[in-house]
Amino acid sequence: MHQVKMFDQRNWVKANLNYRKDSGSKAWILHRISGIALISYLFLHIYSLSPLSQGRAAFNAKMETFGSPFFMVLEWLLFAFVLFHSLNGIRIVLVDWADGARYQRQLFKYSVVIGLILFFAMGYIMFSHEINHLFTSL
């Protein structure tokens, strides 16, 4: 006999996390997470750049903190969010306006591949000074 699945209030979060995910639903949830991360970063960005109007000393004092290796790594990870949100955003526009629903799975794969390539390329560019320094000092 066919069993009716009842809505389980207590395990709501678990049930939501457990349903089978296609590339589309993965993209959807990652788009939201990266979007929330990016708008949070934009608030931080406006706050951290605000000393620009108070002159060089104030700005450099602030950048002292944000220029540390810890924040540089965070900045690199931020780029991962930027990349996913941008590439998946292009995918969404293609789905909506260019019949992309027919090839959205391939688009998701391309987004991930292109994103990974650009992520590591940016890692090299951002840390190139440190990497070159490491090799010349050996």
Added chain:
Amino acid sequence: MFKYQHSSGSGSFSWVVQRITGIVLVIVLIGHYILMHYNPQSGHTYDAVLARMQSNWYRVLDLTFVVLGMYHGLNGVWSIFRDYKLKPWQTITVVSLLIIFGLAFTLWGIKTILDIPYVSTYSVVNLVH
């Protein structure tokens, strides 16, 4: 029953604007990233920012960037909330908070950009060297 759902229209306008601002933001972001990170040393020092901000085109570009980014981001956050069936007081609270914090930080960003001083060409050369 559906008195408070979609009471201010279908949302199709904000849907279109969200896509258009998204495309513009991707294009501007590519330039932003190349400018900031292609040369790690000169991307975002005070002098580099000061030198760029002598051009009003850069100021207008950055102002557009802040406003579009904030609009796109907060509209995105609101579209997440719209997926849940909010009670009217919850809708009013969320929208008010988004508008108040969004406006405050947008104005702060605009003020920062406009407050960066204009310096004469002679002193810019001196600052760089």
